[in-house]
Amino acid sequence: MSQFWKPGTEKPRLVDDEEGGVLFFTPSPSFSSGYGYASIEKQRQRLPVYKYRTAILYLVDTHATTIIVGETGSGKTTQIPQYLKEAGWADGGRVIVCTQPRRLAVQSVASRVAEEMGVKLGEEVGYTIRFEDVSNPDVTRVKFLTDGVLLREMMDDPLLTKYSVIMVDEAHERSTSTDILLGLLKKIQRRRPELRLIISSATIEARLMSDFFRRSKKRRDHESDEPGPQVEPAILSVEGRGFNVEINYAEEPAPDYVQAAVSTVLLIHEREPAGDILVFLTGQDDIDAAVQLLTEEVRTNGKKSSGFIVLPLYSGLPRADQELVFSPTPRGKRKVVISTNIAETSLTLEGIVYVVDSGFSKQRFYNPISDIENLVMVPISRASARQRAGRAGRVRPGKCYRLYTEEYFLKHMSDAAIPEIQRSNLVSCIIQLKALGIDNILGFDWPASPSPEAMIRALEVLYSLGVLDDDAKLISPTGFQMAEIPLDPMISKMIIASNQFGCSEEIITIAAVLSIQSIWVSARGIQREMDEAKLRFAAAEGDHVTFLNIYKGFLQSGKSSQWCHKNFINYHSMKKVLEIRGQLKRIAQRIGIALKSCESDVQVVRKAVTAGFFANACRLEAYSHNGMYKTIRGSQEVYIHPSSVLFRVNPKWVIYTSLVSTDKQYMRNVSTIDPSWLMEAAPHFYQQQRPHHLH
DNA sequence: GAGCACTGC
Numbered sequence: 001m002s003q004f005w006k007p008g009t010e011k012p013r014l015v016d017d018e019e020g021g022v023l024f025f026t027p028s029p030s031f032s033s034g035y036g037y038a039s040i041e042k043q044r045q046r047l048p049v050y051k052y053r054t055a056i057l058y059l060v061d062t063h064a065t066t067i068i069v070g071e072t073g074s075g076k077t078t079q080i081p082q083y084l085k086e087a088g089w090a091d092g093g094r095v096i097v098c099t100q101p102r103r104l105a106v107q108s109v110a111s112r113v114a115e116e117m118g119v120k121l122g123e124e125v126g127y128t129i130r131f132e133d134v135s136n137p138d139v140t141r142v143k144f145l146t147d148g149v150l151l152r153e154m155m156d157d158p159l160l161t162k163y164s165v166i167m168v169d170e171a172h173e174r175s176t177s178t179d180i181l182l183g184l185l186k187k188i189q190r191r192r193p194e195l196r197l198i199i200s201s202a203t204i205e206a207r208l209m210s211d212f213f214r215r216s217k218k219r220r221d222h223e224s225d226e227p228g229p230q231v232e233p234a235i236l237s238v239e240g241r242g243f244n245v246e247i248n249y250a251e252e253p254a255p256d257y258v259q260a261a262v263s264t265v266l267l268i269h270e271r272e273p274a275g276d277i278l279v280f281l282t283g284q285d286d287i288d289a290a291v292q293l294l295t296e297e298v299r300t301n302g303k304k305s306s307g308f309i310v311l312p313l314y315s316g317l318p319r320a321d322q323e324l325v326f327s328p329t330p331r332g333k334r335k336v337v338i339s340t341n342i343a344e345t346s347l348t349l350e351g352i353v354y355v356v357d358s359g360f361s362k363q364r365f366y367n368p369i370s371d372i373e374n375l376v377m378v379p380i381s382r383a384s385a386r387q388r389a390g391r392a393g394r395v396r397p398g399k400c401y402r403l404y405t406e407e408y409f410l411k412h413m414s415d416a417a418i419p420e421i422q423r424s425n426l427v428s429c430i431i432q433l434k435a436l437g438i439d440n441i442l443g444f445d446w447p448a449s450p451s452p453e454a455m456i457r458a459l460e461v462l463y464s465l466g467v468l469d470d471d472a473k474l475i476s477p478t479g480f481q482m483a484e485i486p487l488d489p490m491i492s493k494m495i496i497a498s499n500q501f502g503c504s505e506e507i508i509t510i511a512a513v514l515s516i517q518s519i520w521v522s523a524r525g526i527q528r529e530m531d532e533a534k535l536r537f538a539a540a541e542g543d544h545v546t547f548l549n550i551y552k553g554f555l556q557s558g559k560s561s562q563w564c565h566k567n568f569i570n571y572h573s574m575k576k577v578l579e580i581r582g583q584l585k586r587i588a589q590r591i592g593i594a595l596k597s598c599e600s601d602v603q604v605v606r607k608a609v610t611a612g613f614f615a616n617a618c619r620l621e622a623y624s625h626n627g628m629y630k631t632i633r634g635s636q637e638v639y640i641h642p643s644s645v646l647f648r649v650n651p652k653w654v655i656y657t658s659l660v661s662t663d664k665q666y667m668r669n670v671s672t673i674d675p676s677w678l679m680e681a682a683p684h685f686y687q688q689q690r691p692h693h694l695h
Numbered sequence: 696g697a698g699c700a701c702t703g704c
Contacts, residue, residue, distance in 0.1 A: 285698085363701090
């Protein structure tokens with residue numbers, strides 16, 4: 001069991017043995033009880049960032065861009081916007097804005113700042129996330145947003161003129177919207193010398209950020225005569241408030257990391273003092289397997305391992321099950337949380353003292369040549385490994401057990417993960433840039449440039465959707481309408497087309513359902529019951545019309561959660577469908593789409609779906625006995641997914657709206673079509689085809 | 696008869 005390492009026999013190593021490690025500051029005891037009894041002002045002064053207050057204000061005043069390297073618990077996110085406010089950056093009706101990658105962070109940071117400033121949330125301090133605007137343009141002076149919302153705001157105000165200082169927090173996470181935002185902010189900066197940027201990043205990305213904002217396409221001496229702040233970015237490091245984390249490496253690579261993780265948990269439980277354990281694995285399968293192994297251990301090994309509670313954690317888990325991990329650990333027990341990457345950044349668990357790191361995670365990769373997205377298990381980066389280890393040092397000194405060797409960590413892991421934008425389909429991102437007037441996509445100054453293949457593929461798709469002209473310029477008004485809709489352009493095209501077909505009400509419902517994960521409850525082992533439930537709504541025309549039946553049933557039940565439960569439908573998903581549908585309805589009206597229902601004429605619904613997804617039309621192979629289809633344009637081999645209502649029905653002509661790529665390419669969400677609709681919907685796309693292919 | 700890392704507008 002202990003063949004991988006021997007905790008206690010190895011000399012402890014601290015996280016800071018590596019260049020740019022995460023956690024190496026021990027706070028004085030008075031810090032650790034959170035906000036305690038001290039006055040708010042005293043608490044603010046105790047935060048590590050406080051002693052840099054003057055330095056930060058000076059740098060922001062004199063530099064166009066300031067990069068803040070702030071470790072966990074430095075207080076940068078809540079304090080810097082307040083310092084800026086106190087220094088007068090919000091005077092004269094100007095606004096200080098701070099972006100976050102996640103909605104929950106926006107809400108919690110905004111409410112903390114409002115509390116510290118002693119104001120009502122939504123007045124002087126406010127926030128905006130999708131579906132929720134808690135701000136007042138007349139009085140809000142400090143505002144928190146998701147970076148996606150700020151990008152959307154640029155469609156109305158391309159230079160973001162309201163804002164005096166823009167702080168981009170957690171920039172090192174390199175989400176697609178953060179990267180696009182950084183590229184655009186750099187452009188805005190040239191037009192607005194009075195604007196100040198603060199980029200908050202972990203150590204690993206600070207140099208990259210600085211280089212990005214330094215390098216200029218214009219000649220530097222041209223700018224040096226101009227008055228204003230220094231163009232050269234400033235970098236300031238602020239220490240955090242984590243505790244020491246001792247790192248233990250495996251002595252040799254583990255052949256089976258699930259088994260190794262389980263053994264390690266048992267070893268910690270046996271030898272180490274109280275404290276909860278967090279295990280990082282890759283996905284639901286791994287996690288369920290580990291939970292089962294540990295549960296069996298408790299059953300067979302009785303007393304020795306009885307003192308722990310094993311809990312899985314991943315985003316697909318029902319909400320109530322997820323919340324179990326936040327319940328306090330009973331006295332004398334040890335909580336073992338087996339998690340995906342969700343616990344790396346999105347959720348913070350208190351009370352974790354031991355971390356077990358498998359060294360792997362799942363990442364999505366997009367192949368622009370085949371136009372297929374794949375979920376792949378890959379080794380994590382060193383930055384990620386440090387972040388995971390840091391989760392053990394939040395309440396007191398902790399330990400991290402890495403299920404890989406130190407040599408592997410040092411020599412084979414990359415510094416940082418590949419930015420999302422280099423692993424993604426770019427169609428949505430490029431139409432957004434085009435709408436903002438960025439026409440030279442290949443020449444856009446990205447923090448990390450996507451591959452030319454991916455950019456060209458995205459341009460081809462937009463061209464085929466009829467929104468780009470021969471000069472690759474956005475066609476007005478369709479292109480701009482499409483960019484207004486916050487969905488994949490193929491779905492947006494379907495919505496715009498529904499206007500002519502008189503079925504916008506139905507299509508907007510379908511669009512809302514397609515943009516959530518799944519409307520069915522996620523559970524294994526109840527497949528039969530679920531299939532039966534599905535049959536109650538199944539339409540011969542396919543999954544899209546089935547969605548309409550479900551939505552109708554949900555409305556007729558009075559939006560009842562019991563009705564959902566009875567029919568194996570996820571109530572939270574349906575509520576989300578209602579929210580998205582509401583937003584899409586407002587946007588549709590704004591861009592001139594009449595809300596109209598086709599009542600029971602479902603043929604026009606499928607025609608509208610075809611108008612957006614014509615590229616995904618497939619025909620059943622004539623001599624296929626296993627349900628093999630081929631896409632008409634690319635002759636790619638695809639199959640109907642077993643969860644589709646058309647599974648085993650195998651109609652001759654179908655169209656799909658999403659593809660999952662596992663051992664085969666499975667079409668998910670499939671409708672039957674008449675091939676003549678394809679020529680109607682996209683003559684330019686199918687005119688090269690020989691006519692007999694469409695019979 | 697199969698399978699879903701994680702965000703976000």
